[in-house]
Amino acid sequence: MMQTVTDALAYLHAMGLDRLDAQLLALHVAGRPAHDRAWLLTHDTGTLPAPALASLQTLAQRRLQGEPIAYLTGHKAFYGLDLQVDARVLVPRPDTETLVDWALEVLAPTPNATVVDLGTGSGAIALALKHTRPALRVQAVDYSADALTVAQANAQRLGLEVAFAQGSWLSGVTGPFHAIVSNPPYIREDDEHMPALRHEPRQALTAGADGLDDIRAIVDQARQRLLPNGWLLLEHGYDQAPAVRALLMAAGFTEVQSRQDLAGIERCSGGNWA
Numbered sequence: 001m002m003q004t005v006t007d008a009l010a011y012l013h014a015m016g017l018d019r020l021d022a023q024l025l026a027l028h029v030a031g032r033p034a035h036d037r038a039w040l041l042t043h044d045t046g047t048l049p050a051p052a053l054a055s056l057q058t059l060a061q062r063r064l065q066g067e068p069i070a071y072l073t074g075h076k077a078f079y080g081l082d083l084q085v086d087a088r089v090l091v092p093r094p095d096t097e098t099l100v101d102w103a104l105e106v107l108a109p110t111p112n113a114t115v116v117d118l119g120t121g122s123g124a125i126a127l128a129l130k131h132t133r134p135a136l137r138v139q140a141v142d143y144s145a146d147a148l149t150v151a152q153a154n155a156q157r158l159g160l161e162v163a164f165a166q167g168s169w170l171s172g173v174t175g176p177f178h179a180i181v182s183n184p185p186y187i188r189e190d191d192e193h194m195p196a197l198r199h200e201p202r203q204a205l206t207a208g209a210d211g212l213d214d215i216r217a218i219v220d221q222a223r224q225r226l227l228p229n230g231w232l233l234l235e236h237g238y239d240q241a242p243a244v245r246a247l248l249m250a251a252g253f254t255e256v257q258s259r260q261d262l263a264g265i266e267r268c269s270g271g272n273w274a
């Protein structure tokens with residue numbers, strides 16, 4: 001019978017959970033933040049109340065069935081922000097921080113620049129931009145009302161002013177913008193990784209037979225909404241950089257280039273609208 005924090009961690013490990021997941025779930029049921037792993041060491045002989053133990057068992061089973069840990073704890077750290085997430089939105093990925101870095105770089109010459117995040121999901125990109133550069137005028141669009149509810153709640157909780165709009169890509173906003181940034185759906189419909197992503201919203205993930213349907217739509221629309229010298233920056237799949245660069249060049253963008261993610265793979269491409 002597990003009762004102490006140490007017992008609970010051993011039990012989760014025996015169930016097949018990896019060490020980090022077990023620690024994150026134990027912290028969650030103990031009401032501690034995810035970064036407070038020292039608490040597990042200093043309270044190793046402390047007992048967990050029966051309701052916490054019951055909830056830990058349920059969460060561990062859901063984790064073993066493949067649910068993202070962020071949906072189970074309700075939190076995901078992104079660009080230094082604690083975002084609340086659930087199954088209505090994609091779990092923000094660390095690789096997307098590369099896109100935020102790049103956007104901050106191109107926006108640096110204009111402190112109060114206007115920028116829009118297309119397909120904002122949890123609000124991750126828009127909120128990271130506003131948090132890092134409070135003078136930026138940040139808008140964010142999603143066509144999912146559910147996602148916008150999550151994003152707006154994150155903005156409110158974090159005290160960050162972002163103008164949210166519901167619509168398909170640029171149809172919901174006017175602009176013009178100094179930068180348009182997006183981490184759109186880009187997975188091929190028949191991609192072999194889709195079963196592993198089954199807990200996340202399908203409309204956040206897939207984009208037609210080659211995964212480029214949404215990127216094509218955004219590239220096409222962005223041309224009418226960028227200010228002279230404005231930037232369009234897009235996240236895409238690990239093997240899509242040449243195709244996305246070709247789309248940008250064919251649409252008339254200049255300075256077309258790609259950036260690598262944390263694993264050294266080209267995962268963002270963008271261009272300037274001269």
Ligand SMILES: C[S@@+](CC[C@H](N)C(=O)[O-])C[C@H]1O[C@@H](n2cnc3c(N)ncnc32)[C@H](O)[C@@H]1O
Pocket residue numbers: 089090091092093096118119120121122123124125141142143144147167168169183184185186203204205214
């Ligand atoms: C890959 S998720 C990215 C979420 C978030 N930006 C992030 O990086 O974690 C793509 C998002 O695009 C939204 N989306 C899909 N099609 C859209 C469309 N036509 N117009 C606006 N948003 C759309 C989805 O609802 C989803 O929230």
